[in-house]
Amino acid sequence: MKAAVLESYNHFVWKDVETPKVKPDEVLVRIQFASICGTDMHIFPGDFHPRSPVPFIPGHEMGGVVAEVGNGVSGFNPGDKVAVDPIIWCGECPACKRKHYPACTSLKLLGVDMNGGFAEYISVPPHMLFKTAPHIPDQHVALVEIYGIGFHANNRAQTAEGDIIAIWGAGRVGQVILQAARTKTTGTIFMVDPLENRLQIAVGNYDNVIPVNPKKENPVEVIRKHTGGKGVDIAFEAVGHAEEIEGVNTPVRSCIQSLRGGGKVCVLGLGDEPAPIVFKELIWKEGQIITSRVSDGEFTEVIDHLNAGNLKPDALISKVMPGSETQQAFELLQKEKGKYLKVLLDFS
Known part of the structure; x- marks a missing residue:
């Protein structure tokens, strides 16, 4: 598959990487669009080092369609439109034991602490996926994560x-x-x-x-x-x-x-x-x-409002660029950050 790999700080390379193999307890998602976040703009020059070491694939705001379902996974079928929740709680710290998950002391995110969604495919456990209605535009699905915030x-x-x-x-x-x-x-x-x-x-x-x-x-x-x-x-x-x-x-x-x-x-x-x-x-x-930090189960609330037409995602989207131009997209946001809200990367 193709991916935008942050090979070194300030330098993305559009290249072939190995497509994830679907484990029995995971779902392979074909990414349609990913969104550039303010956090990504700090990862890009190395502000998150050593948390986000290079080389790796950033991207924690993403949506796509189910491409393959691992053995033993139920509730998802190929073609389902899904938003990906990138947050991983430890489940063991005092905050997690009190079910206050955003305060997890070991909180990790796809695309920040490990490879993420600036790629054509990603494989994740089913609990990180949230279905959206088929009529929701693919670009809007990539915004579910920031709406959750x-x-x-x-x-x-x-x-x-x-x-x-x-x-x-x-x-x-x-x-x-x-x-x-x-x-x-x-x-x-x-x-x-x-x-x-x-x-x-x-x-x-x-x-x-x-x-x-x-x-x-x-x-x-x-x-x-x-x-x-x-x-x-x-x-x-x-x-x-x-x-x-x-x-x-x-x-x-x-x-x-x-x-x-x-x-x-x-x-x-x-x-x-x-x-x-x-x-x-x-x-x-x-x-x-x-x-307030990240989200805590609000994906369902967001999707309900998207499905009902209660939100205005097009107001957030300033520009759409192909995934192959990820480097140019980040440079654009660095130079003219006040001009744009969300820049989406097209991996479809």
Whole structure:
């Protein structure tokens, strides 16, 4: 089979590799599309070394069709359209024993810790596969994993009907938080991002979304104005590596300042820099800070909404490129990262 192999950091090679042999307890999936994630963009230059050693095949957001079913596997047939959940829990650590799987201390992912989906085929155990309806476009199936992150964040924050929400960061993760939130609340959603094109994606696809560019106006002041000084029920931080903007506090502190009394901040951003906050601002409101990592069974929830037409995956897809051009795709995202949301790789 053909695969995009990261032979050395910053260097993909499109080459022939051995097609996985299907074990009795596995399913061979013919990958149709895989999506480039922010994590992949860090793996590419070596930021994840030694966790992601080269050479290997990245790719943890993927979808395809069942090509072959191992002996003893039931519930899947060749031709079934499936999304692949890349997460592998250890099952033995204290978090896993409490069934809090995203907090697994030995969590691993296909395409991060081992070969993944930037290839024509992958063989995985059946519990990592989730069927989608036949009418769902193959490109959309590759987005189930990132949608799972958005739904998991909303489930961690317990988003409910009527909740007013603010989302710092209108990139890939911020957009799926928005789309997931819209299946749970019709309340106002504030989107905060210095990139106008990302804000326009949000307001162009959903009603009752207020865009806020922190380079033009203070997000906390805008939120207080529109909520009569009360603030939001939930504020999500999906920025990660934040750009310093004069006169505007860090995203996490701004999230706290935007809360109503008793509100929640849900932090997803994986920035390496310290994020200064003033805890008395949180204590006065008796607010909560929670975190969210990967997903935890939300694939089924995502697929139900995709099947019902409740999500807008085309709003996330900026460009589709053949798998043979994986190197060019990564270089494009490095040079113009603010221009694109999801770039899909076509392995069909």
